[in-house]
Amino acid sequence: MMKFKSPPVNSLSLDFLTEFCISLEKLENDRACRGVIFTSAVPKIFSSGLDITEMCGKSMEHYAEFWRAVQEMWLRLYGSNMVTVAAVNGSSPAGGCLVALSCDYRIMVENPKFSIGLNEAQLGIVAPFWFKDTFVNVVGHRIAERSLQLGSLYPAPEALKFGLVDELVPEEKLQEKAMAVMAQWLALPDHARQLTKSMMRKVVLDRLLAHREEDIQNFISFISKESIQKSLRMYMEMLKKRKS
Amino acid sequence: MMKFKSPPVNSLSLDFLTEFCISLEKLENDRACRGVIFTSAVPKIFSSGLDITEMCGKSMEHYAEFWRAVQEMWLRLYGSNMVTVAAVNGSSPAGGCLVALSCDYRIMVENPKFSIGLNEAQLGIVAPFWFKDTFVNVVGHRIAERSLQLGSLYPAPEALKFGLVDELVPEEKLQEKAMAVMAQWLALPDHARQLTKSMMRKVVLDRLLAHREEDIQNFISFISKESIQKSLRMYMEMLKKRKS
Amino acid sequence: MMKFKSPPVNSLSLDFLTEFCISLEKLENDRACRGVIFTSAVPKIFSSGLDITEMCGKSMEHYAEFWRAVQEMWLRLYGSNMVTVAAVNGSSPAGGCLVALSCDYRIMVENPKFSIGLNEAQLGIVAPFWFKDTFVNVVGHRIAERSLQLGSLYPAPEALKFGLVDELVPEEKLQEKAMAVMAQWLALPDHARQLTKSMMRKVVLDRLLAHREEDIQNFISFISKESIQKSLRMYMEMLKKRKS
Numbered sequence: 001m002m003k004f005k006s007p008p009v010n011s012l013s014l015d016f017l018t019e020f021c022i023s024l025e026k027l028e029n030d031r032a033c034r035g036v037i038f039t040s041a042v043p044k045i046f047s048s049g050l051d052i053t054e055m056c057g058k059s060m061e062h063y064a065e066f067w068r069a070v071q072e073m074w075l076r077l078y079g080s081n082m083v084t085v086a087a088v089n090g091s092s093p094a095g096g097c098l099v100a101l102s103c104d105y106r107i108m109v110e111n112p113k114f115s116i117g118l119n120e121a122q123l124g125i126v127a128p129f130w131f132k133d134t135f136v137n138v139v140g141h142r143i144a145e146r147s148l149q150l151g152s153l154y155p156a157p158e159a160l161k162f163g164l165v166d167e168l169v170p171e172e173k174l175q176e177k178a179m180a181v182m183a184q185w186l187a188l189p190d191h192a193r194q195l196t197k198s199m200m201r202k203v204v205l206d207r208l209l210a211h212r213e214e215d216i217q218n219f220i221s222f223i224s225k226e227s228i229q230k231s232l233r234m235y236m237e238m239l240k241k242r243k244s
Numbered sequence: 245m246m247k248f249k250s251p252p253v254n255s256l257s258l259d260f261l262t263e264f265c266i267s268l269e270k271l272e273n274d275r276a277c278r279g280v281i282f283t284s285a286v287p288k289i290f291s292s293g294l295d296i297t298e299m300c301g302k303s304m305e306h307y308a309e310f311w312r313a314v315q316e317m318w319l320r321l322y323g324s325n326m327v328t329v330a331a332v333n334g335s336s337p338a339g340g341c342l343v344a345l346s347c348d349y350r351i352m353v354e355n356p357k358f359s360i361g362l363n364e365a366q367l368g369i370v371a372p373f374w375f376k377d378t379f380v381n382v383v384g385h386r387i388a389e390r391s392l393q394l395g396s397l398y399p400a401p402e403a404l405k406f407g408l409v410d411e412l413v414p415e416e417k418l419q420e421k422a423m424a425v426m427a428q429w430l431a432l433p434d435h436a437r438q439l440t441k442s443m444m445r446k447v448v449l450d451r452l453l454a455h456r457e458e459d460i461q462n463f464i465s466f467i468s469k470e471s472i473q474k475s476l477r478m479y480m481e482m483l484k485k486r487k488s
Numbered sequence: 489m490m491k492f493k494s495p496p497v498n499s500l501s502l503d504f505l506t507e508f509c510i511s512l513e514k515l516e517n518d519r520a521c522r523g524v525i526f527t528s529a530v531p532k533i534f535s536s537g538l539d540i541t542e543m544c545g546k547s548m549e550h551y552a553e554f555w556r557a558v559q560e561m562w563l564r565l566y567g568s569n570m571v572t573v574a575a576v577n578g579s580s581p582a583g584g585c586l587v588a589l590s591c592d593y594r595i596m597v598e599n600p601k602f603s604i605g606l607n608e609a610q611l612g613i614v615a616p617f618w619f620k621d622t623f624v625n626v627v628g629h630r631i632a633e634r635s636l637q638l639g640s641l642y643p644a645p646e647a648l649k650f651g652l653v654d655e656l657v658p659e660e661k662l663q664e665k666a667m668a669v670m671a672q673w674l675a676l677p678d679h680a681r682q683l684t685k686s687m688m689r690k691v692v693l694d695r696l697l698a699h700r701e702e703d704i705q706n707f708i709s710f711i712s713k714e715s716i717q718k719s720l721r722m723y724m725e726m727l728k729k730r731k732s
Contacts, residue, residue, distance in 0.1 A: 121440055125436055145444040148443075149432070150432060151436075189609070199620060231433070364680070365681055385688070389688040
C-alpha cells in the first residue's frame with residue numbers, strides 16, 4: 001500500500017512525481033510485490049492534481065522537466081505490470097483523477113462531498129490527449145466528451161453511475177475492501193493477466209510514446225501563453241483567499 | 245436560437261442545407277455569438293432528415309451537389325467552435341437525428357410519440373460511415389451496430405435510456421431548459437472548451453475530409469441503382485398516400 | 489436453426505470447427521437462407537469453448553491447424569452476411585462466449601446457474617486480440633478490460649446488465665423468442681443490412697486478416713511453453729476429477 005502524504009492537498013509537484021516514479025519502479029522490479037493499493041494519508045483529499053505552482057512563472061526548461069515527469073508517472077502507472085487499485089478516500093480532481101483512472105480498479109468512499117473528475121477546462125486548460133484516451137477507455141466517448149468540455153467534477157455517487165469509479169464503500173471499510181479486491185485480482189496467474197492488460201492499454205500508451213517530445217512542446221507553448229499564466233495566477237489567488 | 249422552418253417536415257433539401265450552412269458560417273464568424281440552440285418551428289417534427297425528392301430521378305450532377313451539401317452541413321456542425329444544443333421538439337429520423345447527434349447536447353420533449361434514430365436501413369439505404377462514426381461516439385459500438393442494422397427509431401424515453409439524447413423535459417419547459425444548458429456550457433472559457441471539443445471529434449471529422457470525393461462517388465453509385473430508386477419511389481408513394 | 493450437438497460439452501474441437509465452417513459456408517451460399525439461430529442440443533451447456541485436448545501434448549503442426557480453424561470459424565461467423573442469433577441455453581465460457589459475441593443478437597436463458605464470459609485468464613491463457621476486439625465492440629473498453637484480466641464468468645442476470653447478452657427469457661420461451669427476433673431482423677432489406685453490418689465489423693475483421701499468420705505463430709509459441717502445457721494438464725485433471 002502506497003500512501004500519498006504531501007500536505008496540504010497531495011498536489012503532484014515535481015518532487016512528488018519524481019519520488020512516486022522511483023517508488024513505482026522499485027516495486028515493479030521487486031518480484032515479491034505483485035500489486036499496489038494507492039490511497040491518501042491526507043484527510044478529505046486523494047490528490048488535488050498537478051501542482052499549479054510548477055506551471056506558473058517558471059522557465060521553459062522547468063515546464064519541460066515538469067511535463068516529462070507527469071508523462072513518466074502516467075506511463076509507469078498505466079503500463080504497470082502490477083495490479084493497481086485506487087482507494088480514493090477524498091476528492092480527486094484533474095491529475096488526481098488521472099492517477100485513479102490509470103489503476104486497474106477504483107474504490108471510492110461513498111461521501112457525496114468527495115468529488116472526482118478531469119476539470120481542467122474550468123481552469124482554461126486543456127487535458128492532454130493521453131488524459132483523454134485514459135478517460136475514454138474508462139467511461140466511453142460520450143461521457144468523456146461532455147465531461148472534458150464542461151470540466152465536470154462528479155460527487156462519488158454520480159462517479160459510480162458513470163463508471164468513473166467501480167465501487168463505493170463507507171470510509172471505515174475502504175482499506176478492508178481494497179485488500180479484498182487486491183486478493184481477487186492476485187488470484188489470477190500473473191503472466192496471462194499482464195499480457196491481457198498490456199493488450200488493452202498498449203495502443204494508448206504507444207500513442208504518447210510516439211509523440212512524447214511533441215506533447216512536451218505543446219504543453220510549454222500552451223502554458224507559457226500570457227492569457228493562461230494570468231488565469232492560473234487568478235486561480236492561485238482564489239485558492240489562497242479561500243484558505244485564509 | 246436557430247428555428248428550422250421548412251414545412252411540412254423540415255426535410256433537408258438542397259436549399260435548406262445551403263441556407264443552413266450559410267447561417268452557421270455567419271454565426272461562426274460572429275465573435276458575439278458563442279453558442280446556438282437548434283429547434284423546430286414546425287409542430288411535432290424536429291427534422292424528417294434528407295429530402296428524398298433530391299435523391300430520386302435526378303441527374304448524377306444533382307446527386308453530387310446534394311451529397312456535398314449534406315457533408316458540408318455535418319462538417320460545419322460537428323466541427324463547430326460554438327456550443328451547439330439540440331432542442332428536439334418533435335420526431336427526428338435519419339438526417340434529422342444526425343443534426344441532433346452532431347450537437348454538444350441533446351434535450352428532447354418527453355413525448356413518447358416523438359421518436360429519433362438513424363432508420364436508413366428501413367428504406368433500404370445505408371447510413372454513410374460518418375453518420376455511423378457520429379452515432380458510435382454518442383451511444384457506443386453495440387447500440388450503434390444493432391440500431392443501424394435494424395434502422396431503429398426510438399421513442400423519447402428509450403432514446404434517453406440509450407444516451408441518444410441527454411435529457412427529457414415537458415414541451416413547455418424545453419426553451420427554458422435549453423437556455424439553462426447553454427448558460428452552463430458558456431460559463432466555461434471558450435478557448436479550452438473549443439480545443440477539447442476539437443480533440444474529441446478531430447479523428448472522425450478528418451476521416452470524412454480524407455475520403456470526401458470517394459464518399460460522394462459511393463453515394464452516387466448507390467443511389468442511382470435502379471433497385472434503390474425503385475424503393476425510394478415506393479417510399480414516397482407511401483408517404484403521399486399517408487398524407488391524403 | 490443450427491443445433492450444436494457434440495457431447496458432453498460442445499467443446500470446439502478441430503472436427504467440430506471444420507464441420508461448423510462447412511455448414512456455415514453452405515448456408516451462406518444458399519440464397520434461400522437469410523439467417524441462422526445457433527443453439528445447443530446438449531443440456532445446460534451452449535459450448536464449453538476451445539477443446540483443451542487440441543492444445544495439449546500435440547505437434548506444432550497440429551496447433552497451427554487447430555488455430556487456423558478457430559480463426560476461420562470467427563472470420564465466417566463475425567463476417568456473415570446472414571442474420572445470426574445466439575439462443576444461449578446453457579453456460580458459455582471462453583470460445584463458447586466468442587461464438588455468442590460474434591452473432592448479431594444474443595438471447596440467454598434466465599437461469600443464474602448458466603454463466604458466460606471470456607475466462608481465459610483463469611486458465612493462465614490470454615484471449616487473442618480478435619477475441620478482445622469482438623468483446624470490446626459488445627461491452628465497451630472498461631468492462632472488457634476488467635473482465636478479461638479477471639477471466640470473469642457472469643451469471644445470466646449479470647451478463648444482461650453489462651450488455652454481454654441482449655435479453656433473458658425462460659427456457660421454454662427461448663426458441664419462440666429467437667424466432668421472433670429473427671423475424672424482426674429479416675423484415676429489413678438484406679442489402680442495406682449487410683452493408684451496414686460490414687461497415688461496423690470490417691475494421692476488426694481486417695485486423696485479423698492482416699495478421700493471421702503472425703497470430704498463429706503467437707498461439708503456437710505461447711501454447712507450447714512448458715508452463716502453459718503444465719497448467720492446461722492440471723486443468724484437465726481437475727475436470728476429470730470433477731466428472732468422476
